Amino acid sequence: MSIMQPGVDSSQGCIDFLSYSSSLDGWIGGGWIDLSWDDQDAPPDCLLEFGEKRISGQAIACAFPRADVRKIGTGLLLFVPGESARRDDFQDAILTRDGRQFRLTPSEPLEDLSEAEAIARTKSLVTTAVRSSRRAHLLRLLNRPTYAGQDTLEALQPPVFLELDSACLCPPAGLLLRGWFIDPFKSVESIRVRCGSESRLLDTRRWIPIARPDVREGFARNFGGLVDLCGFLAFVGDVYSTGETAYFEVRSRSGDVAFKRIPQIRSPGVDTIKETLSHLELRYDELAQGYDHVLGPAVKAMNDFRMLDGVDYKEMRFGEGPAAPRCSIIVPLYGRIDFMELQLAFFSRTLGRDHELIYVLDDPTMLRATEALATSCLARFRLPFRLVALSANMGYAPANNVGLKLARGEYVCFLNSDVFPKTPDWLNHMVETAASRPEVGVVGALLVFEDETIQHEGCSYEVLPEFAGWSFSLHPRKGRYPGGDTGIQEVEAVTGACLLMPMALARAVGGFDEGYVIGDFEDVDLCRKAQGEGRICVVDRRARLYHLERQSQGGQQSSWRLNLTLYNAWRFQNRWVKAAAPVPVPSEAEHLDSPA
Amino acid sequence: MSDLAAEAPFLPPGNRADAPPRALPSVLVMTHSHPKLTRGGAEISAFTLFRELKARGATAWLLGCSSPKSEARLGATLTQPYGPDDYVYHPNAPFDYFKFANPDPQFPKVLEELVAELKPDIVHTHHFVRFGVEMFSAIRRGWPQAKIVLSLHEYLAICNHHGQMMKTRTFRLCEKESYSACAACFPEYGERDFFLRKRYLQMFFDDVDLFISPSHFLAGRFRSWGLPDGKLAVLENMPPERDGSPFAEAWTQPNEAPELLEPGSLPSRSVTAPGASARLAQLRRPREAQRTGGLRTVRFGFFGQMSPLKGITVLMEAARRLNTLGVTNAVIEIYGDYSSQPIEFQKVVEEALEEAGENVVFHGAYDNAQVNALMQGIDAMVIPSTWWENSPVVIQEAFTNGKPVICSNIGGMAEKITHGVNGMHFEVSRPASLAEVLAELATHPGRLSALAAGVRPPPTADEVLDQHLELYDRVLS
Structure with a gap:
């Protein structure tokens, strides 16, 4: 221990060592303090300053005899509860009690002890202190068990059972944990997740309970009062660091502590998003809690990570399109590449050659087949198009945004692959509407099913109580026969299945928001962005197309897909509904005349 | 027509x-x-x-x-x-x-x-x-x-079931296509796939x-x-013309296309395949000394593939019923082949032939160049097809040889045969109905002669x- 000579600055003591203990959730330090310090049981407030970061709390301060400073002060051991910080940024510790402040500054150099070394040093010194309740308190704290690589949960009494089925990283430092937990005697006070110097409370009130009748049945012989909802899906943020061991620390009400290692932590991807969202049926109020505290942050983190590297792609040209297209049609392809064949066949009869077609293959597994089909389509239908192949499956928004980046048209029309023309002049009508009315930012079409009933004639928002009271964009009159009206009508939003915008506007608002996963709500989000620019959305009912809804996604109707829609809905609420006043709903009378 | x-x-x-x-x-x-x-x-x-x-x-x-x-x-x-x-x-x-x-x-x-x-x-x-x-x-x-x-x-553009317009599972006749009915026949496709299929075909049509x-x-x-x-x-x-036909080579090749197995394979006529059934053909020869109850023997001919769609089982069952009815002067002469049928159906045919009475004569596959000669030996043709048919060539062949035709009362075949004029209709897929018609003609040969007189040669x-x-x-x- 190096001792700084007193009186060299305005400090009233020194800190010789200071280490963060993740197992104790606080800072352990030692040094000396001015003789005027009154060593008594009442705990002082302590403020640790690390540059801009400050950590404060009630400290345990315990004086001990130190011969080297006996004329000016006394040795002092400290424990300050709080979160971790960069030790190198440590500036000073300020102890306050009864209105008096003592400023302790770091020795030069501040000793760099590991957590274990700091605990051992403090334990050894505190035994020299006079017996007191603060000495006993500190000793108890220091003697608390720490994780030594061995699971001790099984030995805990009364018994507690905590098992993980999976743990997935939610970058940068979150963990999504799926498992089950049985505390038959309600003896657990807290569960913490610890990793390296970080620790976070696992709040059982905020996890998503999951029915695990298999677990309950397995334990029912030995324990009564168990319920099916003993499984959980939990998110713990800012705790994990690569290379460190993550583990649970379970504290009982009787003061016992036990540990259990968190096994293999998986890296995130689309598959982990799917797994996360599978087998969940949250409704009503469960939704808000489940998405606010678990699914929302977890899926967002996984999706953000997925998008980190951006999108790599290659472009192939099949035939020569127009040099300066009037409109660029962007069609993402996933799974059903045969829709490209059908669209090109139908477009070959209906699409003006002043427009360009861009297919964005968002399915690398289909690359060769798509290239071959593209070659065949050009030979058969003689309609030029561009094929952009993404190197990874990225989802609806990134795929469209790549197309948007490459598009050269004056207008852009985002089109689903399962949309097929009904009237030959659909695109000209839409372009004309956008061109003739500067206030129009988004133009949609009248989309019908194969039985000629409405699939889409504009979207409106509706609050759905069964889904947490969130706003969803719905398709009014869906499934009904369209009226004879062929005019242009302002609407709240337009489906992305067929959505036309001026290119400059689409680019100015950044295209589709890539925070939505796979394909939901991006379209109404885009409409909101356009409306934020002072533009309106309309449906041009003269433009009629067939939309074989959900066929472009390969018919996925599993629970994870529905939950993903709910995730996207959650994101939409946070971005638009909670943050802003609702967009005014146009009255039914607000018809715009058809352009002359 | x-x-x-x-x-x-x-x-x-x-x-x-x-x-x-x-x-x-x-x-x-x-x-x-x-x-x-x-x-x-x-x-x-x-x-x-x-x-x-x-x-x-x-x-x-x-x-x-x-x-x-x-x-x-x-x-x-x-x-x-x-x-x-x-x-x-x-x-x-x-x-x-x-x-x-x-x-x-x-x-x-x-x-x-x-x-x-x-x-x-x-x-x-x-x-x-x-x-x-x-x-x-x-x-x-x-x-x-x-x-x-x-x-x-045939009905290929309309029906994905080999253009037969028959239900895939029940083999019942289909009156009209619809997206939902077609999707029910082919669960691997959705209604919308059939919607797109139809639009695609019609656009190019x-x-x-x-x-x-x-x-x-x-x-x-x-x-x-x-x-x-x-x-x-x-x-x-x-x-088709046969004398000096350039198809001679082709006509003598075995038929390799099974009727139901491959998508898009078309029902085609079975002609000269040397049959898996040659043994049976040897076993069953016409017996001239039948007991006919004083009536002359009336021979009904079946020419073509012995497949379910061609109604061979309907014919065999009708023959059995003729025996039950005590009709002793009717003979069913079968010229055809079943070697290209699925194994299960081959067994069905073989069992039916084994159990058939003496009023069934199975000749096996035939050379189409001989069809006119073979038809001369029969009194009337039977076309018991269980699907719609379109315009079976065998009708033209029968009319060329002046033979009336007894056919199922549906589709293209019923259209080509005028009931009571140049042939007779019976209720499709109903052996009893066929047996009734055959019995009537066998016991009233005058009717048969009148029908033969009503036959006009094809163009x-x-x-x-x-x-x-x-x-x-x-x-x-």
Whole structure:
């Protein structure tokens, strides 16, 4: 221990060592303090300053005899509860009690002890202190068990059972944990997740309970009062660091502590998003809690990570399109590449050659087949198009945004692959509407099913109580026969299945928001962005197309897909509904005349 | 039906011909196979048409498709192994039998170039299988002046079940296609797939100037499906000729196409396959010394594939019932083959033959060149098909030989046979109904003679060609 000579600055003591203990959730330090310090049981407030970061709390301060400073002060051991910080940024510790402040500054150099070394040093010194309740308190704290690589949960009494089925990283430092937990005697006070110097409370009130009748049945012989909802899906943020061991620390009400290692932590991807969202049926109020505290942050983190590297792609040209297209049609392809064949066949009869077609293959597994089909389509239908192949499956928004980046048209029309023309002049009508009315930012079409009933004639928002009271964009009159009206009508939003915008506007608002996963709500989000620019959305009912809804996604109707829609809905609420006043709903009378 | 029956409803008005004769049109005849390679009805009709046109002095070409066994030339999509007017297309990609699309990227260009080079007045195609329905656009692009004629051979465009319009699981007759009914037959597809299939086909059919149907029944089905009235005509296929026929080689090849197994395989006639059934053929010979109760023996003939669709089991059961009814002078003579049927059905046929009474005589496969001679030995033909049929060639063969026909009361066959005039109808798939008709004719030979007197010979190839030329004239004008 190096001792700084007193009186060299305005400090009233020194800190010789200071280490963060993740197992104790606080800072352990030692040094000396001015003789005027009154060593008594009442705990002082302590403020640790690390540059801009400050950590404060009630400290345990315990004086001990130190011969080297006996004329000016006394040795002092400290424990300050709080979160971790960069030790190198440590500036000073300020102890306050009864209105008096003592400023302790770091020795030069501040000793760099590991957590274990700091605990051992403090334990050894505190035994020299006079017996007191603060000495006993500190000793108890220091003697608390720490994780030594061995699971001790099984030995805990009364018994507690905590098992993980999976743990997935939610970058940068979150963990999504799926498992089950049985505390038959309600003896657990807290569960913490610890990793390296970080620790976070696992709040059982905020996890998503999951029915695990298999677990309950397995334990029912030995324990009564168990319920099916003993499984959980939990998110713990800012705790994990690569290379460190993550583990649970379970504290009982009787003061016992036990540990259990968190096994293999998986890296995130689309598959982990799917797994996360599978087998969940949250409704009503469960939704808000489940998405606010678990699914929302977890899926967002996984999706953000997925998008980190951006999108790599290659472009192939099949035939020569127009040099300066009037409109660029962007069609993402996933799974059903045969829709490209059908669209090109139908477009070959209906699409003006002043427009360009861009297919964005968002399915690398289909690359060769798509290239071959593209070659065949050009030979058969003689309609030029561009094929952009993404190197990874990225989802609806990134795929469209790549197309948007490459598009050269004056207008852009985002089109689903399962949309097929009904009237030959659909695109000209839409372009004309956008061109003739500067206030129009988004133009949609009248989309019908194969039985000629409405699939889409504009979207409106509706609050759905069964889904947490969130706003969803719905398709009014869906499934009904369209009226004879062929005019242009302002609407709240337009489906992305067929959505036309001026290119400059689409680019100015950044295209589709890539925070939505796979394909939901991006379209109404885009409409909101356009409306934020002072533009309106309309449906041009003269433009009629067939939309074989959900066929472009390969018919996925599993629970994870529905939950993903709910995730996207959650994101939409946070971005638009909670943050802003609702967009005014146009009255039914607000018809715009058809352009002359 | 060999006349231009009901021409007026099917053809644009104002084109009837009292017009002076004009020069013969040049015709590119297309068929989904090649008669040198396979011998289905469509390719036979196509080849006969091609040959008759040339015999009449017209300029004609034939374009068929290769078979897996035909030799291709490396890098050549079209070859001419059979002569300067005779082309063979070698597909370069697996065919899409669902919507009859041909993904071969070489074919459109090759076809465009061919029609641009040949400049035919008429492109008359006897199928769209293997060529793909996109061929109509390619012809339009390559030689816009050509008129496109498509002969319809079955219900393929309407029905994904091999064009049979029968339910896949129950094999019940299907009256009308719908997206939901088709999706029920093919659970692997959705209703929307059938919606797209139909739109795809109809879009390319737009380029066809005239559809020729060999029966009113088939024409009606296609009209109901959406083909415009003004583009539909009813005209019998060119009848096959056998004496000195260039198909001789082909006609003696075994039939390799099972009726139900492969997508897109077309029902075709079974003729000369030396049968798996040769042993049975040996076992069952006609017994001249039957006890006939004083009545002369009446022989009913069945010619063709012994398949479920051709109603062989209906016929066998009817024969059993004849025994039960005590009809002793009726003999069922079966000329056909079942070796290409699924194994399970082969067993069914063999068991039925083993158990059949002496009123069933199984001859096995036959050489089609001998069909006229064989038919001379029978009194009436039986066509007990359980599907709609279209215009079975065996009817023309029977009429050529002056034999009345007893057929199921549905579809194209019922249309071709006038009940009580040149044959009799019975209730489809009902052996009891068939047995009743057979018993009546066996016990009242006078009825049979009256029906034979009602048979009129079918039009000759020359006459059918005249009708084709008349249609060509109309479509060209």
